[in-house]
Amino acid sequence: xxxxxxxxxxxxxxxxxxxxxxxxxxxxxxxxxxxxxxxxxxxxxxxxxxxxxxxxxxxxxxxxxxxxxxxxxxxxxxxxxxxxx
Numbered sequence: 001x002x003x004x005x006x007x008x009x010x011x012x013x014x015x016x017x018x019x020x021x022x023x024x025x026x027x028x029x030x031x032x033x034x035x036x037x038x039x040x041x042x043x044x045x046x047x048x049x050x051x052x053x054x055x056x057x058x059x060x061x062x063x064x065x066x067x068x069x070x071x072x073x074x075x076x077x078x079x080x081x082x083x084x085x
Contacts, residue, residue, distance in 0.1 A: 017070045020081035031070050035062040038082045049085025061085055 017028040021042040039046040050062045062068075062085075 016072045019070065022083050023081075028070060031072075032067050033070060034068075035064055035066045038062070039084075042082070042084065044084050051083050051085040053081050053083065 017031060019026050019028045019033055019038070019041070021038060026041055035050045036046050038050050039048065046064065051059045052062055052068070053059050062082075
């Protein structure tokens, strides 16, 4: 239910944040995202792991429960993104 309420809020105000997960961009309603939320949004079990790819294309594993701060809007250069680990 909570996710549905957040989705309605995004529809009313427009998304402030965008996340790129396995090559697909998703609007995100808040300024943080957790490892578990990345996996859930990407459609895989968190037990598969999550890798963060930074602006320099360096990959590192995220720990369960880790929370990442997001920057509002779209970036036009290389962005931080995530993939299955």
